[in-house]
Structures are given as C-alpha cells and as structure tokens.
Amino acid sequence: MAAQINPSILSADFARLADEAKAVEGADWLHVDVMDNHFVPNLTLGVPVVESLARATGTPLDCHLMIENPDRWAPQYVEAGASSVTFHVEAADAPVRLAREIRAKGARASMALRPATPIEPYEDLLPELDMLLIMTVEPGFGGQAFLDIMLPKIRRTRELITKHGLQLWLQVDGGVSASTIERCAEAGADVFVAGSAVYGAEDPAEAVRGLRAQADAATAKASWACDH
Numbered sequence: 734m735a736a737q738i739n740p741s742i743l744s745a746d747f748a749r750l751a752d753e754a755k756a757v758e759g760a761d762w763l764h765v766d767v768m769d770n771h772f773v774p775n776l777t778l779g780v781p782v783v784e785s786l787a788r789a790t791g792t793p794l795d796c797h798l799m800i801e802n803p804d805r806w807a808p809q810y811v812e813a814g815a816s817s818v819t820f821h822v823e824a825a826d827a828p829v830r831l832a833r834e835i836r837a838k839g840a841r842a843s844m845a846l847r848p849a850t851p852i853e854p855y856e857d858l859l860p861e862l863d864m865l866l867i868m869t870v871e872p873g874f875g876g877q878a879f880l881d882i883m884l885p886k887i888r889r890t891r892e893l894i895t896k897h898g899l900q901l902w903l904q905v906d907g908g909v910s911a912s913t914i915e916r917c918a919e920a921g922a923d924v925f926v927a928g929s930a931v932y933g934a935e936d937p938a939e940a941v942r943g944l945r946a947q948a949d950a951a952t953a954k955a956s957w958a959c960d961h
C-alpha cells in the first residue's frame with residue numbers, strides 16, 4: 734500500500750475550514766482533531782462542524798477523538814459523516830464493544846495510544862481494529878516536537894501486525910514532517926498525520942505530495958515492507 738498522508742485541520746484557519754479542506758485535495762484523508770478540554774487541555778470542534786466538513790469536502794474524514802467518554806460520542810461522529818473514527822484506549826470503557834459499534838455503523842474503527850501507553854496489553858484487540866494510532870507527541874496541540882522515543886513502539890506494533898497477518902493500518906500523529914517521516918516509515922508506519930508541516934507550507938497540496946514521496950521511498954527500503 735502506498736503511504737497515506739492525512740493533513741490535520743487543527744493547523745488550518747478555523748474561520749475558513751471549507752477552503753482549507755480544498756487546499757489539500759489529493760490527500761488521502763482529512764484528519765480532524767476533536768478535543769474536549771477534559772481528556773486533553775484544549776478545546777476544538779464537535780459533531781456539527783464535522784457534519785459541515787463532511788458536506789464541504791470529498792476527502793474522507795479521519796476523526797481523532799481526544800475526549801472523555803468516547804463510548805457515548807464516537808458513534809455520533811460516524812453519523813456526522815466520518816469515514817474513520819479513532820478513540821483513545823485510555824478513555825474508553827469498552828474498547829472492543831466500541832470498535833464493533835463504529836464498524837457496524839459503517840466506518841473504520843481505530844484506537845489511539847498516548848505516548849506512555851504500551852501496545853502489548855492490547856495485542857489481542859488488534860483484529861477488532863482497522864487502524865492503530867501511535868501518538869508521537871502528547872495529544873492536545875499541533876506544532877510539537879516529534880518524540881523519537883516512540884520509534885521502538887512503532888517497530889514492535891509493526892511486528893505484531895506482521896505476526897498476526899493483519900491488514901491493520903498503523904498511523905503516527907504528532908511532529909510528522911519532512912525531517913521525521915522517513916524514520917516513522919522505516920519503523921513501520923503507513924499512515925501519516927501532518928498538521929503544521931502541511932498547513933505551514935506555502936503550498937499545502939505540494940507538501941502532501943512531498944511527504945508521500947518521502948514515506949514511499951523510505952518504506953521501499955524498510956525490512957518490514959520487503960518481508961511480505
């Protein structure tokens with residue numbers, strides 16, 4: 734699979750969301766960070782804005798819920814038009830039930846891990862998911878520095894995906910840029926969220942193409958991708 738680049742609308746101008754979504758047409762997904770000021774110390778947008786964005790763009794929406802009680806709210810984001818919904822395992826009461834509900838409603842189900850949350854306790858849950866998100870910054874804000882210490886977790890997760898023969902996508906989010914994306918791809922990521930690296934660029938669509946080319950080149954050389 735070619736590397737997928739998901740620009741994060743968090744780094745866009747919130748007064749011009751429809752135009753900002755159009756500025757990255759050609760991206761694989763549009764990443765929408767939902768923050769509730771409880772799970773993380775920041776507040777962004779909710780269901781009505783996702784509904785409007787879904788109408789405004791043909792790019793599928795990848796909703797990253799950084800909220801308490803995702804068991805209650807995540808299904809509403811599917812109804813609002815999200816094609817992929819990510820909940821944080823640290824916040825979910827019943828991650829398996831929630832993943833099944835998201836899938837049953839017709840979206841891809843994805844689970845996120847904060848930097849301090851290990852993957853190993855969740856190995857048995859992986860077949861229930863369409864994507865796993867490894868945070869490469871503490872969630873809450875765009876523009877933070879990439880945490881290199883997450884690379885071993887990306888590698889170990891890729892090994893688990895290979896071991897179980899899963900089709901699961903492995904997403905990284907936080908500090909992904911031209912200077913860090915190759916390390917992420919080499920370690921095993923195949924879906925890349927980029928906020929400031931895309932919306933901070935003079936030409937966001939060109940930034941998406943550049944990141945994708947870098948990730949594809951690094952993946953082609955990576956041992957995890959050559960093995961199968």
Ligand SMILES: O=C(CO)[C@@H](O)[C@H](O)COP(=O)(O)O
Pocket residue numbers: 741743744764766797799870871872873874875876877906907908909926927928929930
């Ligand atoms: O979920 C988050 C932050 O919590 C991200 O999606 C950020 O929006 C990524 O922004 P950059 O680190 O790429 O600037």
Ligand SMILES: [Co+2]
Pocket residue numbers: 741764765766797906926
């Ligand atoms: Co995010």
